[in-house]
Amino acid sequence: MSRKRISDKEIKLLCLQSGRVCAFPNCGKSLVQEGTALDDPVVTGEIAHIVAYEPGGPRGDPNFPEDERNKHTNLILLCGDHHKLIDSQLNTYSIPVLREMKKAHETRSSELNQSKSPETTASFIQDSLHSSLVAVSHLPAVVFSAPTDYSDRQENQVKEQICYPADPWELAPFLLKEGRLYTFHDLREAGNPFHLVTSNRDIQQIQTQTLWNSAEGKRRYQTLLNRALYKFTARLEIRYDPNHHRYFFPAGKEKKERSVLYRPLNQKQSKRKVAWPAKNKATGETKGFWIHFASALKFYEVAPLQWCLSLRPERHFTSDGSTPLPPKQIGRRATSIKARMYNDLYLGEVHFWRDYLSQGKPQILLNFGNQSAIIDTSQLLSFNIEWPGVIEDTKPFKNQVATHDLFSYGEYLQALEGEDSYYKDLDDEEDGHINDEE
Ligand SMILES: [Zn+2]
Incomplete structure (x- = not known):
């Protein structure tokens, strides 16, 4: 069974909602690397399925409707490391955890977009502040x-x-x-x-x-x-x-x-x-x-x-x-x-x-x-x-x-x-x- 391609429309929707950083909490890694004098910019982000496309894939669920699996609502944009992490630790990064992660990330992204002009948006990063506590x-x-x-x-x-x-x-x-x-x-x-x-x-x-x-x-x-x-x-x-x-x-x-x-x-x-x-x-x-x-x-x-x-x-x-x-x-x-x-x-x-x-x-x-x-x-x-x-x-x-x-x-x-x-x-x-x- 060949895996169906995710449509360009869904990818665009996902990217617009995710901003340009990894959705994993505190990662903050930019998913677009600027071009150089010799090369074009490169997209380093990876699209991960929350419920796998294949029922036997990570977090696969045969009861989840097939036509929903490649929708942006079931996709999360991550850096390579975090994509690998969520697909390796399936008990920790379960479907509800990833849905919550996606929701929190997209809310943060949209809040930033609404309250800041486009120039300042790009300079906001998410970070984890380690306290002295x-x-x-x-x-x-x-x-x-x-x-x-x-x-x-x-x-x-x-x-x-x-x-x-x-x-x-x-x-x-x-x-x-x-x-x-x-x-x-x-x-x-x-x-x-x-x-x-x-x-x-x-x-x-x-x-x-x-x-x-x-x-x-x-x-x-x-x-x-x-x-x-x-x-x-x-x-x-x-x-x-x-x-x-x-x-x-x-x-x-x-x-x-x-x-x-x-x-x-x-x-x-x-x-x-x-x-x-x-x-x-x-x-x-x-x-x-x-x-x-x-x-x-x-x-x-x-x-x-x-x-x-x-x-x-x-x-x-x-x-x-x-x-x-x-x-x-x-x-x-x-x-x-x-x-x-x-x-x-x-x-x-x-x-x-x-x-x-x-x-x-x-x-x-x-x-x-x-x-x-x-x-x-x-x-x-x-x-x-x-x-x-x-x-x-x-x-x-x-x-x-x-x-x-x-x-x-x-x-x-x-x-x-x-x-x-x-x-x-x-x-x-x-x-x-x-x-x-x-
Ligand atoms: Zn990441």
């Missing part, structure tokens, strides 16, 4: 609180009384408010880190979701998370500068230049200089201050019940490898590097932070004994955008996916195991809620 995939389900004799301002006295867990990676963040101590640790357990400073008379167990219903509750939860991060980074020999709300790498031992190991994009482990004395390039003379890799690390609630960790690369300056320079001396040395750094370099540095903080694993695990917070560092969150730009100028940033090895997966499962009991409580509540709505 990683998703928090798991959070402690409850916060414990118990009465304490210490006032809100006596945190340092409390710290001296903490019985630190044997595992150095088990973190014990806490918060003092109105005569009570708040923590992720189970205060009912006899040997909990705070048993010397809390009373077991009135231990409360507050469900996270209940806490999040109030702005103050949310703030307390966020404080506990940020304090956990502070303790976690200290174990990686990263220090916090409270004046600038950022973390930085202090100098190495004996005030030596410091380098750390990490895994750069698409490469094996590599070394990166993270703290060094500034030098005059021509003379080699030191300039009297140090430059440090730094990052503003902060938890944010980006949508109801959805939290992210932001990793915003910065620079930190000190006089001697550890003492922050007074603001006046920093002067015009911008500490925010985003403004003067190319996108791919910036993302390279975001990647450095996510890799260093997770120590090459696909997650950062904040361990609170029976509970934990897990930050999924396997990918940076990305957003789809359209912006004016030159199509050929896009430098692809490969959002490298870190995968679990047996050890990190075991760690992940173990972290969740201890929390079953809290989740049972939570599940009961959720069930009740759903019933109410029905």
